[in-house]
Amino acid sequence: DAGVTQSPTHLIKTRGQQVTLRCSPKSGHDTVSWYQQALGQGPQFIFQYYEEEERQRGNFPDRFSGHQFPNYSSELNVNALLLGDSALYLCASSRGQGYDGYTFGSGTRLTVV
């Protein structure tokens, strides 16, 4: 049973560029959440998608946007990259509200230079 798959694993971008990160949820899960984890810090909630709509959003600017597809996979887009966007981006999937907990992927390490 495949878990959460994220791609790519590593990415280097230049300041001002745009990036797209991808996530395939665990089989049977329909909800996808994205988190940003700066080095040495805990993950910070970006947003959550359910039924192809953004259900909840954290304190992140509009440069961060997302999408969920009919097969429940999701994309995270970041425009006008800043040096401060360098972080590990984690995708977490769950069934419905996630009361049983979330299954996380191994993340995408984004470096902005």
Add this chain to the structure above:
Amino acid sequence: AQTVTQSQPEMSVQEAETVTLSCTYDTSESDYYLFWYKQPPSRQMILVIRQEAYKQQNATENRFSVNFQKAAKSFSLKISDSQLGDAAMYFCAYRSVFTGANSKLTFGKGITLSVRP
């Protein structure tokens, strides 16, 4: 808004010994969920244990157990018979019971646990 505090940035334990990782949280809600996640160098967050606030009994999962003190808003993780594979970063997380808009996880800053052979 809820907050989660992990005040110990690093801890070390001898293999086969017991270690306790501390976590406190702040919330005005009476019912919620608490989690401990482990993040090894592979970066994947792995669920260690889950506690429902309305349950009096402390959760246990094999060598892992929690000491949940609701009045004190404390949620510590005890690892017994520590193994080398337990070395990782450990995060405490909070989740509201309310549906929809409050289903996010709020994490602490984490504790780096090292295990000495």
